[in-house]
Amino acid sequence: MGGHSNAAPTALYDHAAASDAGDAVMARWLQSAGLQHLSSPLASTRIDQRLFPMQHGYGAQSVEERQRLFKLMRNLNFNGESCSEPYTPTSQSFGGGAVLDGFYFPEFREDLGAGLLDLHAMDDTELLSEHVISEPFEPSSFMPEGTTVFEDDFNSIDSKEREADANPSLFLPMNEKESNTRENNVAKTKVVVRKRPLNKKELAKKEDDVVTVYDSAYLIVHEPKLKVDLTAYVEKHEFCFDAVLDEHVSNDEVYRVTVEPIIPTIFERTKATCFAYGQAGSGKTYTMQPLPLRAAGDLVRQLRQSVYRNQRFKLWLSYFEIYGGKLFDLLSDRKKLCMREDGRQQVCIVGLQEFEVSDVQIVKEFIEKGNASRSTGSTGAN
Ligand SMILES: Nc1ncnc2c1ncn2[C@@H]1O[C@H](COP(=O)(O)OP(=O)(O)OP(=O)(O)O)[C@@H](O)[C@H]1O
Numbered sequence: 001m002g003g004h005s006n007a008a009p010t011a012l013y014d015h016a017a018a019s020d021a022g023d024a025v026m027a028r029w030l031q032s033a034g035l036q037h038l039s040s041p042l043a044s045t046r047i048d049q050r051l052f053p054m055q056h057g058y059g060a061q062s063v064e065e066r067q068r069l070f071k072l073m074r075n076l077n078f079n080g081e082s083c084s085e086p087y088t089p090t091s092q093s094f095g096g097g098a099v100l101d102g103f104y105f106p107e108f109r110e111d112l113g114a115g116l117l118d119l120h121a122m123d124d125t126e127l128l129s130e131h132v133i134s135e136p137f138e139p140s141s142f143m144p145e146g147t148t149v150f151e152d153d154f155n156s157i158d159s160k161e162r163e164a165d166a167n168p169s170l171f172l173p174m175n176e177k178e179s180n181t182r183e184n185n186v187a188k189t190k191v192v193v194r195k196r197p198l199n200k201k202e203l204a205k206k207e208d209d210v211v212t213v214y215d216s217a218y219l220i221v222h223e224p225k226l227k228v229d230l231t232a233y234v235e236k237h238e239f240c241f242d243a244v245l246d247e248h249v250s251n252d253e254v255y256r257v258t259v260e261p262i263i264p265t266i267f268e269r270t271k272a273t274c275f276a277y278g279q280a281g282s283g284k285t286y287t288m289q290p291l292p293l294r295a296a297g298d299l300v301r302q303l304r305q306s307v308y309r310n311q312r313f314k315l316w317l318s319y320f321e322i323y324g325g326k327l328f329d330l331l332s333d334r335k336k337l338c339m340r341e342d343g344r345q346q347v348c349i350v351g352l353q354e355f356e357v358s359d360v361q362i363v364k365e366f367i368e369k370g371n372a373s374r375s376t377g378s379t380g381a382n
Pocket of ligand 1: 195196278284
């Protein structure tokens with residue numbers, strides 16, 4: 001419990017004194033983020049009113065001010081969370097760059113904790129993290145030209161940080177924290193959507209093509225709807241992905257956009273996974289089936305390069321199916337296997353047959369053997 005431990009903390013808590021001290025703390029707290037002009041109206045109101053400046057159009061007005069206030073309040077929540085002590089004015093610390101380090105105000109916490117303003121639920125991206133730099137993400141084309149979300153954020157960095165940024169010796173190279181943050185912002189998942197053409201059945205029924213692809217990254221779903229007076233109208237829903245492939249794109253192009261770019265990463269001891277998701281008949285099998293063989297071709301080619309041959313890299317193949325909640329080895333007469341987690345939380349399939357392969361033709365034979373053992377069924381959709 002530390003230095004503030006006592007048997008009845010609430011009995012020792014002086015509301016009036018804490019309120020005055022709280023106002024002073026509040027003023028310094030706001031000042032630390034350059035929001036001192038908000039402190040006087042806040043100081044004269046009750047704490048629960050302080051929590052709603054944004055909802056009531058009172059207090060922080062500009063986007064920048066709101067972001068700063070949100071950041072401050074979020075810090076408050078984080079710092080308060082680890083502490084269960086009653087408020088003690090003398091223990092406040094405002095040292096260093098941490099805004100409100102050690103600040104803890106039970107009344108404030110209670111109101112925050114009521115779920116009215118769940119700061120933990122907010123995503124960093126919404127708040128424009130201070131260390132996010134526009135790389136490696138491309139600016140969204142939905143943003144008006146010249147808009148830089150980071151500009152606001154840069155302005156919100158306090159003057160000390162700006163001084164540091166202006167000094168090239170401090171600014172370059174990036175410190176470890178910044179470089180880690182930047183690395184963490186690199187997308188590790190790529191989502192690619194493939195539109196399949198209308199099938200014979202859909203064409204025969206003269207069904208509408210409700211998906212339009214544009215710019216290889218966006219699609220619009222046209223949803224037919226009825227107004228209350230039964231007039232028909234179409235609602236458009238726009239979605240953006242890492243890539244969107246239209247109905248004219250070949251399986252080769254799918255490979256080039258999805259799997260080919262991750263082949264080199266495997267040789268850097270990275271795990272790579274490619275999976276398809278979609279409703280029955282949407283084209284998962286059609287899309288996925290050619291990929292492993294194409295990937296094997298590239299992998300075998302890479303393995304033959306002297307740099308990897310010398311490192312004794314090898315290619316192993318296994319093929320299993322999870323069907324009806326059970327796991328079957330497709331290269332071992334559909335032998336039923338168990339999936340377990342080892343002491344290091346690594347998922348293992350106990351007894352799964354693995355074959356070393358060094359030739360694409362052998363890979364092809366294994367894939368064909370496995371395909372023949374797969375469970376298939378048909379539905380109205382496929
Ligand atoms: N891009 C495409 N171009 C041409 N035909 C396609 C395309 N995608 C899918 N098809 C055809 O649509 C039908 C359904 O595709 P597929 O079997 O791959 O769907 P699925 O998502 O695997 O279905 P299920 O989940 O039921 O197994 C197949 O006849 C397939 O040949």
